[in-house]
Amino acid sequence: MRKPKIHQGFDAPNDKGMSTILIGKDTIDECVQHSHLPNLDFITAGPIPPNPSELIISKKMDEVIDTLKSMYDVIVCDNPRWGLLQMV
Numbered sequence: 001m002r003k004p005k006i007h008q009g010f011d012a013p014n015d016k017g018m019s020t021i022l023i024g025k026d027t028i029d030e031c032v033q034h035s036h037l038p039n040l041d042f043i044t045a046g047p048i049p050p051n052p053s054e055l056i057i058s059k060k061m062d063e064v065i066d067t068l069k070s071m072y073d074v075i076v077c078d079n080p081r082w083g084l085l086q087m088v
Contacts, residue, residue, distance in 0.1 A: 001052035004045030006078065010035055017046025021064055022055040028067055041072070 007014035012033050020026040021043070031043050049055055068075050 001045045001048060001055065004048065006042065007044040010042060010044075012042075012044060014044045014046060017044035018064070019046035019049045019052070019055060021046070022058060022060050023049065024060075028064065028071075 001019050004014055004017075007017075010033070016026045016031050018031070021028055021031055026046075028043070031046070032041050033044065034041050055061065065075065065077075
């Protein structure tokens with residue numbers, strides 16, 4: 001969330017995403033974007049928050065991951081909490 005770039009690779013907007021989910025501004029469903037590849041959805045980082053570390057280690061992040069686990073077979077997270085890449 002400090003230097004988001006995933007949205008650039010997908011040529012997608014980054015006006016909402018994980019940061020806005022974690023502060024309760026948007027829902028997961030509002031932030032999931034669909035790529036041009038079949039069965040590949042993604043959530044961008046969203047606007048850079050003043051406290052990205054706090055959001056990443058929050059209980060809300062655990063809740064979001066648990067919700068995503070119920071929606072998808074594979075979840076790939078690209079953030080410092082789990083290192084560069086973690087498959088959940």
